[in-house]
Amino acid sequence: MGPLPAPANCLSCPLRQQQAFLDKTPEQIRVINDARLGSRAYPAGATLVEQGVTDVPIMTLYSGWAFRYRSLDDGSRQILSFLLPGDLIGLQAAMMGDAEYGVECLTDVVVCLFNRARIWSLFGKLPEVSFQLTWLSSRGEMLVDDTATVSGQLSAKSRLSSFLLILIQRLAALGLVQGQSSTIPIPRQHLADALGLSLVHTVKTLRALQRDGAFKWQGHRFELLDKAVLKKLAGYERDEASKRPIL
Amino acid sequence: MGPLPAPANCLSCPLRQQQAFLDKTPEQIRVINDARLGSRAYPAGATLVEQGVTDVPIMTLYSGWAFRYRSLDDGSRQILSFLLPGDLIGLQAAMMGDAEYGVECLTDVVVCLFNRARIWSLFGKLPEVSFQLTWLSSRGEMLVDDTATVSGQLSAKSRLSSFLLILIQRLAALGLVQGQSSTIPIPRQHLADALGLSLVHTVKTLRALQRDGAFKWQGHRFELLDKAVLKKLAGYERDEASKRPIL
């Protein structure tokens, strides 16, 4: 979770060797490594992508949590998706020319930075990899689909339940769930901003769910107590693909 | 709006020649044309993509309106984005392997169908075009970002105002706004499903906005009366890119 040092070379990258990710050929990895500018650590709260700027770099989240959001003039903020290790950052902004969103670190974070021009050149050199880039873009859209659906259609209790179920799915796919417990470093305010609820109501609803015996959540330690209860409350769920690409 | 017959060949396609779209080289168009299975007309209400199915085709909306949505077990539905001529349909589903969403026609519609395998082969043959596919995917994500932000953070009045402002931007880019008026064939229930509001409250809020003199909307005919009022109520806006690709 903390700023684990990233390996110097993609070939020895332990993250991409995880079960959750599709394998690449050594040549593909070599070309990707050539496009890589190196890794960089950021502290919790740091801004990875500033909303509104042009020239956004492309990066892969190597360790830690981040989130993508849009800020409004009135000071409110919609969190569009949470980002976990292996997730691609900045593709949409790099494509469109400017960032219509911001990305911020939730925890200490390490990212792998890429040279944008060299990533673009993958479209000519490695068709499979450029295909996977598009795949990752589609997945990014799907994550926002979740956010929109949950915050648009469900009651507060259901929103929280669905959100947690979907999140736990993602964590499990990354091997970040041990038994029934995992680390979820999301403050209440961020939960509220993701789900379209007020801070106060988020807190109260969270308490209610814990009184229902669905889970226990203190600090960053989350323990799922009764998945059946949570599922019944949720009324909405979606499974994570078994294998996915990583740049 | 109705089922205009699509041209037999992409080279003579009047849609792609519109100002809103990037030009392609004749060779690019020829290869795309080779991947094209032909056009097909659907009546209003028809399902273009059924939620949950695999083997989703890739298509470009040629004429008419459609929308992308997710249905929930309880019968409610979140509309994720509205689709206009030139928009790509089915990419996310084709990528991920199955459709986590449905797509339905709002009006009579004509789409251009593509052979998926031949589209995939573009990744090897025409890097620029595969790049544009990714661009379109990113744009799809951005449209959902709008939906999530609007329905997550704004009051009912602001939701309606922002939604209409953003929509009018898109229509204007396509040359579908004459003076201050345009055709918006979105029923109240669909508006409600897109904005996360109840049908009744959507209707009442819409009435209130018209009493404020912001616009007039009867049947499918929409007339913008006071953009300044609408902007003030909205508190959120986003501009459409000036030029974009079309497959």
Place this chain on the structure above:
DNA sequence: CGGCCAATTGACTGGCGTCAATAGGGGTGG
């Protein structure tokens, strides 16, 4: 120990949902 910020709880308010009834418009069979 004092300060600061996230988390929590209570009280009150209001925006939005739900229920229910009425109007309108277009299509269809008599």
Place this chain on the structure above:
DNA sequence: CCACCCCTATTGACGCCAGTCAATTGGCCG
């Protein structure tokens, strides 16, 4: 051509879920 029907749009009444205001607690750091 008219009567009827169905579906969408509209309006009113009422209740509740969730927002706002405000005060207290608890953990962490200087």
